[in-house]
Amino acid sequence: MGAYQYVAPTSVDETLAVLKDAAARGERAQLLAGGTDLLVQMRGLDRAARTIVDLKKLAETRQLELGEKETYIGAAICCAELYENEALKARYPGLLEAADLIGSTQVQGRASIGGNLCNASPAGDTIPALIANGAICVVAGPDGQREIPVEKFVVGVQKNALAQGEFLLGLKLKAPGARTSDAYLRFIPRTEMDIAVAGCGVALTLNDEGICTDARVGIGAVAPTALLVPDAAKALIGTSVDDDALAAAGAACTAAASPITDKRGTVEYRRRIVAVLCKRAGAIARNRILGV
Amino acid sequence: MSKLHVETSINGEAVEFLCEPQQSLLEVLREELDRTGTKEGCGTGDCGACSVLMDGRLVCSCLVLAAETSGHEITTIEGIAQGDGLHPIQQAYLDNAALQCGICTPGLVVATKALLDKNPNPDEETIRYWIAGNLCRCTGYDKIVRAIQDAAGRLAHPA
Numbered sequence: 351m352g353a354y355q356y357v358a359p360t361s362v363d364e365t366l367a368v369l370k371d372a373a374a375r376g377e378r379a380q381l382l383a384g385g386t387d388l389l390v391q392m393r394g395l396d397r398a399a400r401t402i403v404d405l406k407k408l409a410e411t412r413q414l415e416l417g418e419k420e421t422y423i424g425a426a427i428c429c430a431e432l433y434e435n436e437a438l439k440a441r442y443p444g445l446l447e448a449a450d451l452i453g454s455t456q457v458q459g460r461a462s463i464g465g466n467l468c469n470a471s472p473a474g475d476t477i478p479a480l481i482a483n484g485a486i487c488v489v490a491g492p493d494g495q496r497e498i499p500v501e502k503f504v505v506g507v508q509k510n511a512l513a514q515g516e517f518l519l520g521l522k523l524k525a526p527g528a529r530t531s532d533a534y535l536r537f538i539p540r541t542e543m544d545i546a547v548a549g550c551g552v553a554l555t556l557n558d559e560g561i562c563t564d565a566r567v568g569i570g571a572v573a574p575t576a577l578l579v580p581d582a583a584k585a586l587i588g589t590s591v592d593d594d595a596l597a598a599a600g601a602a603c604t605a606a607a608s609p610i611t612d613k614r615g616t617v618e619y620r621r622r623i624v625a626v627l628c629k630r631a632g633a634i635a636r637n638r639i640l641g642v
Numbered sequence: 643m644s645k646l647h648v649e650t651s652i653n654g655e656a657v658e659f660l661c662e663p664q665q666s667l668l669e670v671l672r673e674e675l676d677r678t679g680t681k682e683g684c685g686t687g688d689c690g691a692c693s694v695l696m697d698g699r700l701v702c703s704c705l706v707l708a709a710e711t712s713g714h715e716i717t718t719i720e721g722i723a724q725g726d727g728l729h730p731i732q733q734a735y736l737d738n739a740a741l742q743c744g745i746c747t748p749g750l751v752v753a754t755k756a757l758l759d760k761n762p763n764p765d766e767e768t769i770r771y772w773i774a775g776n777l778c779r780c781t782g783y784d785k786i787v788r789a790i791q792d793a794a795g796r797l798a799h800p801a
């Protein structure tokens with residue numbers, strides 16, 4: 351058995367070289383952002399030695415850019431720092447609400463959106479909100495950069511689409527127009543510090559007449575991975591996002607869900623609750639656009 | 643096994659130490675540096691007993707690798723009081739009987755400092771959300787909330 355190592359490379363190339371070297375020696379390397387999943391796993395069932403590669407010294411994972419057309423969120427920025435950015439919160443209130451739900455004040459001081467996504471838990475709170483916002487994952491690898499739509503990034507329970515030697519640099523999101531907004535809601539039995547029983551992110555665009563011209567709905571904790579629900583979007587587009595349209599979108603979420611029963615909730619309960627969350631999140635996103 | 647050499651700042655003092663790559667900041671504080679004010683409750687981010695400030699931001703020292711502190715500024719419970727007297731936050735905890743066994747108290751005092759530095763006049767809901775990651779098995783939290791409100795008043799109007 352080898353020993354633990356810690357390295358903090360300062361460039362993308364250096365990071366890729368560390369990953370390549372470890373692979374060539376047949377050793378395990380693991381990327382570190384905030385460590386709020388990784389350190390817990392290291393103290394639990396997964397104690398084997400490895401090289402820990404800290405990503406927080408890279409400009410690309412720490413950078414936050416609010417461009418005219420696009421937003422770039424570095425993969426390793428902690429949720430507390432994101433939440434303190436009022437301009438970012440104004441662009442994606444739902445995504446930032448999801449980030450603000452992760453653990454405690456202490457956990458948010460470290461936890462990143464990139465780590466939440468890469469950890470690929472079915473209940474990861476930011477993932478449905480990223481899906482609703484149509485985020486694009488920017489991935490660095492030995493052959494240069496590639497982009498993956500976020501709904502294709504998580505491929506199974508605790509499995510992401512990164513190949514060996516690759517890592518997530520950041521997320522690109524479209525800058526929303528004045529008539530676009532989002533919302534995220536999760537259900538937990540307590541008010542803080544718990545894992546979602548179900549979650550739903552909704553992003554909407556309305557025209558000047560208040561008719562929905564674009565929608566995306568993401569659901570979490572009700573399937574092995576968070577899912578994009580195209581049928582829920584279809585139920586909303588062309589409507590004024592009234593109660594009937596929201597109920598139809600909710601029903602589409604129930605139909606898309608394939609949850610499990612565990613101590614947090616049964617299959618039946620999760621399928622119903624995800625519809626309720628969709629209806630409420632959709633109404634919040636709509637009201638945000640209408641300013642009511 | 644080669645140890646890592648880390649240079650950091652703890653409570654305003656330059657500190658150097660050697661650590662294993664997988665050691666947490668909490669372990670190094672308590673076991674290598676004899677700063678035992680910071681407590682371990684769970685070791686997995688759930689209880690907040692190990693709370694410290696890293697560059698002014700509240701974090702669990704059990705979820706930070708000691709190696710990650712290189713070049714950063716750490717504040718622990720030992721750095722809260724200035725000189726021989728207690729900090730007004732500590733005095734408010736005592737005066738409001740906001741502790742019993744005391745295991746959670748260092749983490750809560752550090753969390754209170756972080757809150758009041760950011761928001762000198764928080765309402766009760768803000769306080770309760772802020773300390774949701776600090777578990778206390780003894781007090782039932784009400785006295786802690788009152789101590790934090792009292793501390794906010796003392797800091798706003800020093801005697």
Ligand SMILES: Cc1cc2nc3c(=O)[nH]c(=O)nc-3n(C[C@H](O)[C@H](O)[C@H](O)COP(=O)(O)OP(=O)(O)OC[C@H]3O[C@@H](n4cnc5c(N)ncnc54)[C@H](O)[C@@H]3O)c2cc1C
Nearest residue numbers: 381383384385386387388453462465466468474475518687
């Ligand atoms: C007390 C507590 C409460 C929590 N509550 C919640 C909650 O309410 N909701 C929730 O969703 N989560 C919760 N979590 C889990 C965790 O905090 C989040 O998943 C967090 O977003 C992980 O981010 P991180 O930066 O800490 O990731 P890390 O722990 O650094 O990394 C997580 C995983 O992703 C990999 N990784 C990280 N960054 C990259 C990258 N850029 N490229 C490739 N791989 C990468 C790591 O190798 C690791 O496998 C909680 C954790 C704790 C300890």
Ligand code: FES
Nearest residue numbers: 683684685690704
């Ligand atoms: S010991 Fe760190 S949170 Fe419990």
Ligand code: FES
Nearest residue numbers: 742743778779780
């Ligand atoms: S006083 Fe005992 S845990 Fe809080």
